[in-house]
Amino acid sequence: MNDRERGIRIAIVDDQALVRTGFRMVLEAEPDFEVVGEAGDGAFAIELARATAIDVMLMDVRMPGVDGIAATEAVTAVERGPRVIVLTTFDLDEYAFAAIRSGASGFLLKDVRPQELTAAIRTVHAGEATLAPRITRRMIELFADDLPAQEGAPSARSTRLSVLTPREREILVAIAEGLNNAELAARFHLSESTVKTHVGRILQKLDARDRVHLVILAYEHGLLSPERPAR
Missing domain, CATH: 3.40.50.2300 (Response regulator)
Structure with a gap:
């Protein structure tokens, strides 16, 4: 099966199991999505990216130990590694900004609507960004x-x-x-x-x-x- 025939391979990184479960339920309802891994911290996310073929990784930025900023930098440096969408609780979170600076392709709020989440993943998989450039511009203005x-x-x-x-x-x-x-x-x-x-x-x-x-x-x-x- 080639890349066009298989589904988009997604990994979910969040230190809260309930959050991971919620995202998994939304993603597995999509016929072209395949959740291929989960991680509860940044260190395991890095290992997951190195060991597993992943297209898009959803990355929480605020985690104990190796946080999402350090993990994003390491994950995006992996050869043929996944694109990263950072997840944050607060709009214009300085942690999300730092993660984008570290290589993420954009950010989403954790209370994102299911259709917005799935659309963002498809957008990133296609090589674009997950957020309007004007939002990125506002982040840069603030920080x-x-x-x-x-x-x-x-x-x-x-x-x-x-x-x-x-x-x-x-x-x-x-x-x-x-x-x-x-x-x-x-x-x-x-x-x-x-x-x-x-x-x-x-x-x-x-x-x-x-x-x-x-x-x-x-x-x-x-x-x-x-x-x-x-x-």
Whole structure:
């Protein structure tokens, strides 16, 4: 059975067994989902990612011992490892932000509706992010002080972005402002398929995981400051 024929393989990481059971019930009701493992702490989550073929891992950020931030960093470093969706109780949780900085593809609140959870997993499995870029932008605005210092690095930052064409740079800024593909198409008078091509090239050129990573890169490279007003 090839990757297209088999279901999306999911692991659930949370220190509360009841939470894991609830998520498992929701996920196993989907015909294209397969729950292939559970972990009650970050250390076991890392071992699970190394030993099991997993597509998407749901990761609680607040756990005793190895927390979800450290676990996310280790899990996303595993060769052919899973994409990570971090789970949090509070919207704009600084722990969730740190986990995204560590490699997660987005975050969800633990009280997420079942249809939103399943849609997010499918979105991440397809290589996109689980949250609207405008939400990521708001997180970065709130926790801008956590961004790494860039003293003495402008030339290095410029060199990395120099691989982008002027149009790709414009699109990167627009992504950081929170525009989705349809909105990008309208702003730049392009078809959505052309927008997808541009976004794919930007991801490849900047070696970015997904659109969430692009938003963070845009802030880190000074393309959009936290003080810039929302659109």
